Amino acid sequence: MATGVEGYSPPSPKSEMVAGGIALDFPSSDASAFSSPHRVPKRLRKRLLEEAKTPGSIEDIETKLRLADLRRQQFYEKLSCKARGKPRSPSRSSSQDEDLGQRLEAKLQAAEQKRLSILAKAQMRLAKLDELRQVAKTGVEIRFKREREKLGTEVELRVQQAEANRMLILKACKQRRATLKERTSLSMSRRMARESKYKEHVRAAIHQKRLSAEKKRLGLLEEEKKRAHARVLQVQQVAKFISHQREVQRRRMRDQLEDRLQRAKRQRAEYLSQRARQRNSIQLNLNRMQKQADFLSRKLARCWRKFLRLRRTTLDLAKDYDALKINESLVKSMPFEQLAHMIESTATIQTVNALLDRLENRLKFSKVVAAGNNPSGLDNIDHLLKRVATPKKRPTPRTSMRTIGAKKAGRSQEVSKSQAKLSRYPVKVVLCAYMILGHPDAVFSGQGEREIALAKSAEELIRELEVLIRTILDGPIQSSDEESVSRLERCTFRSQLAAFDKAWCAYLNCFVVWKVKDARLLEDNLVRAACQLELSMIQKCKITSGGENDTLTHDMKAIQKQVMDDQKLLREKVQRLSGNAGIERMECALSEMRSNYFQAKENGRPVGSPITHFLSTSTSISPAGTSSAATFGDRNNMIEGAERPSHVVRSLFREDGTSLPKGSGSSDRGISHLAGQLGSSVEKSITENERIVNEFFHEQRGFADRLGVTSEDQYDIKAKIRKTMEEAFWDGIMESLKEVEPDYDRVVQLVREVRDELSEMAPESWKQEIVEAIDLDILTQLLKSGNLDVGYLGKILEFALGTLQKLASVAHEAELKVKHQKLLKELTETCQTRDHSKFSHATAMVKGLRFVLEQIQALKQEISKGHIRMMEPLLKGPAGLDYLKKGFVNRYGSHEHACVSLPLTRQWLSSVRNCKDQEWEEYNNSLSALMSCASSSQVFLPSMTLRTGGSFPVKANGNGMTASAALNTTGGQQPEPGCQGEKIDLFVRLGLLQLVSAVSGLTSESLPETLLINLPRLRAVQAQIQKIIVISTR
Incomplete structure (x- = not known):
């Protein structure tokens, strides 16, 4: 028995794990297992899939294996206990063991057969359940198909019935439309017949009036021709009489002159005959010399007149130079940009160049005259002049190839002539002395020996030049105190010109040395x-x-x-x-x-x-x-x-604009060609919508309520011009109605405008009524016939005013009614005071149209204000900010190219870069001093806090309320946050302070691009600051 138990090998962990998952143990050598059907029931398949989808962890699997091993050992021990028999004698132990083994093997086989029978029963039960499920499924599908077919037939029947009903409705609609069309055509034909008869009557009356007017006009023309002919004949007679009197007077004067000439000739002949007897030989020489003198004098006068006309005198050139107002005192007080603009202007360069050329010629003449006393002559400074000479533009080959050889042959001669014609006083070098004298910091990058020497020589040159100009204008300068004779001689024009040339040579030498560097x-x-x-x-x-x-x-x-x-x-x-x-x-x-x-x-x-x-x-x-x-x-x-x-x-x-190459200018301009293309723009104008959105962001109260008032205050001149043009327009209409044949086309256009404006503002259901009430065809026929129907015109006016009252708001309804009654009263008085004439009716019609159009414009403005009020919450949010950002990007490009597209903003921020630390330190010091002295009774305001826009507490004398708290309680607004020292915030505050504290007014040309949209607001702040300064300095 023990041997049988020990010989039994336990199952492997892998098979035990699989058996534990299925809860059954199927042997691999069992052939009956393959006889079961291959289809597994859906319930078991679903359970197996759910168990497979949730795998356990390694610890769970190991725990389950240990438990299974433990159960297996317990099972073996239980079996061994059942198989162990009672103790017998040792002689019978071997036979008992064999019996126990056989019995155990028989029990195992019986258990195996029982298990297989149970498994077969379970499989048969599952197969039957699956067959029942399939039968139920097919039954459900068949029932679903039957119901779907039944529903399909019902839906098709309903669709056919709906189509039949629709066709009946369409047929009824067509019949109704046909009847309406017939009625409309009948009414239109009747109306056209009535209108055709009326038009024929009107045409006949107009034709008769035209014939009578034409006869009257021809009679007036004949009378006017007769009067004009008689007036022309009278004028001709008067002209003949006057010309005859003038001819008689002219003949009398001619006779008197001839008599006087004859007497003069006789006297001259007697006088010459007397002198000829005395000086026959001397007279011939005198006559010849007199002729030559007359010829030379006439030639000299002609040359002098030509000189005055073309080159002018030195005094005139000096006066022109003095009129430029370029002197030492003015240059030092003038801003650098204004001085550069004045010096670079064409008029200044031409005037100074003409004066310097004349001074050069006078210097050469004076040296030639004084060549005996001063054999050295002029100082040779050609090597210095070549250094400052402006290079000439290379000639472009525009001529034909046949002239190239001639140009090459004469090029050497032209070069030699141009070298020989170097001006002794280059105008731009002389003008540069004024820039050096007035703004040396802007011209020089440092203060070296060359710069100091050049500044001194420029000051000496300008002083000598001004003395020379005064000498030319006022004559030799006489000093008030006692001076030597040499000093008086040096103040003459020639001596002063020599002193100016000496100062010029020294200045040119220093300038060339500095320019080479x-x-x-x-x-x-x-x-x-x-x-x-x-x-x-x-x-x-x-x-x-x-x-x-x-x-x-x-x-x-x-x-x-x-x-x-x-x-x-x-x-x-x-x-x-x-x-x-x-x-x-x-x-x-x-x-x-x-x-x-x-x-x-x-x-x-x-x-x-x-x-x-x-x-x-x-x-x-x-x-x-x-x-x-x-x-x-x-x-x-x-x-x-x-x-x-x-x-x-x-x-x-x-060089001139025509001689500059594409990359001339500063070196950065020639290198950054692509950056220049990015900087070139675009119509950078700010639209009216952007200004409105910007006002919404900055205004504390409603912007829509003060829209009309603000535009009137800001554009006063435009409002006056618009008012004048409106008056002229209405006066022109009245003048056209005062003529013999009035022109009513403009009146019809105004009525059409009234109708179109009312149709545009009114709802869709009112438009047909408006078109029928204001019939332009009938109005045109009435006006052209000359018989003004006051009743019809009054109906049109009443309808227009009534429509406006309906469209207006309830708040303005009473006011509009009062204006309506006042207008009707004025029109009635106009028609009664002018004896019911056509002109009085036309005047009343024009006044009514003007009032209606003005009320339409007022109503449209109110509608616009209402739309703006509706959009105000949206525009004050992120949508308005995005709109402003998009508009700014469209004008100046993206932020990647801001350094190129925003030069004024870059210059503005860089101007406050150097002083920001000092300003911030002063602000902190003043604020700390204020806080330390808060307990004292004396109250003072730090200056830098006001300039940087900071808010600070100030304790009052009587109570503990601070200034900021008082401002909050009185103004009802929260105080603006103070500057915290952030870089961008500090830059913007200092930059805004620099702009509004300037003396000159802000303009769009000098304002940074990012602040252009707030130019009116900055001007208002600047005006307030200047007003405060004026009041405080009185």
Whole structure:
């Protein structure tokens, strides 16, 4: 028995796990299991799928395995206990063990057969249940199909019945429409017959009146012709009489003159015969000399008149120069922009150039006259003049090829002539002295020895020039005190001209030295820009050290072409500044930059690191004879500092608009070609809708209620012009009605306008009534017939006013009724005072139309205000803000290009960058001082708090209420939040303070682009500040 139990092997964990999941144990060698049907019932399949969808964790599976192992051991122990028999003798143990094994095997086989029978019964039961389910399912499907077919037939019958009903209704509608059409056609035919008869009567009356008017007009014309003919005959007779008297008088005067001439000739002949006897020989010489003198005097007078007309005198040129009001005191007090605009104007340059040319000629003449006393002559400054000479524009080949050879042959002569004709006093260099004297900080980037020397020489030059102008205008200057004779001689024109030339030579020398330095800085800047473009192109296009890249895309080729064009412009600028030597330095810098870049790339250094590493070595190349010990950082600072003065000074030396190349101007303008395209715009005008939305955001009270009043206050002149034009329009209509044949076309147009306006404002159901009440055809026939039907016109007026009363609001209904009664009273008086004439009726009709049109405009304005009030909550929310943002982006572009598209805003914010820290520190100090002194009785206001727009508490003397609390209680509004020191908030507050505290009025040209929409509000604040200043300084 024990041997049988020990020989029994337990099942594997895998089979036990599967059996535990199904709760049955099917042996793998059982052939009867395959005889069961393959289809598993739906209930068991669903249970198996649910168990498979929720797998347990590893710990749960291990726990279940341990429990199953424990149960299996307990089962074996139980079986072993049942199989163990009573203790017997050892001799019978072997036979008992064999019997127990056999019995246990028999029991196991019986259990197995019982299990198989139970399984077969369960499968048969499940199969029967599945068959029943399938039978029920097919029954349900058959019943569903029958019901669907039944419903389909019912629906089809209903559809057919509905279609039949619809056809009957359509037929009835067609019959009704046919009857209505017949009635309408009959009524229209009757109406047309009546109107045709009426028109025939009207035409006959008009024809008769036209015939009578034509006869009357012809009679008047004949009478007018006769009167005109008689008047012409009378005028001709008077003219003949006057011409005869003048002819008689002319003949009498001619006879008197002939008598006097004859007497003079006889006397002259007697006198000459007497003198001829005395001086026969001397007379011949005198006559010849007199003829020559007369000829020379006439020639001299003609040349002098031509000189006065073409070149003018030195005194006139000096007066023109003095009229420009360019002197030392005025230049120092004038703003820089105004001075630059005055100096760059064409009139100023032409006037100063003419005066300087005359001074140069007078200097040459004086040196020629005094050549014996001063053999040295003029100082030779041609080498300095060549430095400041403006380069000429290269001629464009517009002529034919046949003239090219002649031009090349004469080019050398033209160059020599142009070199020989260098002006001794270049006008722009002289005017630059005024800029240096008035605004040295704007012209110079630093205060070195060259700048100080140039400023002193410019001051000396201007002083000598003003003394010279006073000498020309007032004569030699006589001093009030006792002076030496040499001093008096030096104040004459010739001596003062020599002193001016001496000061000019010193100024020109200093100017050329300073300009060479400025040109060198500009050349370094241009070379650095060219190196940046080259390096950017190499990185973008991935060019190798060999200079080739076979995989260039279309964008890369476009970038390469753009870089080549920009470098060409930079080369032209460098060549104009330094000639061929500058081009050589630029090429050397570019080649060295390329070599440094590729060398750094080969050595493994970061290529994308600062570009200045490659540019510092390339821009440090200096020409022969000069040395530069400054680093690239110092040079960069020098260039940045010299950019602004270079532009200021070079504005005087720029060429004309026709000779400027595409990339001329500052170096940044030639490089950033694409940025210039982004900055070019667009109609940047602010629409009226944007102004309205902006007012909603800023106004505390209702904007719609004061819409009409505000527009009247702001546009007073426009309102007056509009009122004058309206009066002229109505006067023109009245004049057209006063004529013999009145023109009623404009009156008909006004009635049509009234009808259209009423139809537009009225509901859809009223439009037919309005069209029938105001019939333009009938009105036109009445007006053209000349028989004004006052009753019909009164009906039209009554209907229009009644419609307006219906459309008006309840609040204005009583007022409109009063105006209506007043108008009717005035029209009645007009018709009665003028004896029922046609003109009185026409006047009353025009007055009524004018009143109706004015009331229509008032009603439309009220409707607009109502619409605005309805939209006010929406416009004050995010939708209004998005609308303003979209409009600003449409005018100036996206924020990515703000630096280019908003130059005034950038300049405005940069102007307060340097002083923001100081202002904020003063504000904090004053606020802390105020808070520390809050307990004292003295109350004072910090100045900087007012300027930065901050709010602060101020304790009153009698009670503890602060100023901000008092403002809150009295004004009913919350105080504005103070400045917390944020960067943007501080910039905007200081910038707004700078704008409104300026003396000159704000204009749209000087205001930043972001504040243009609030220009009226800023002007009002500026006016208030100036008013406060005026009141406080009285």
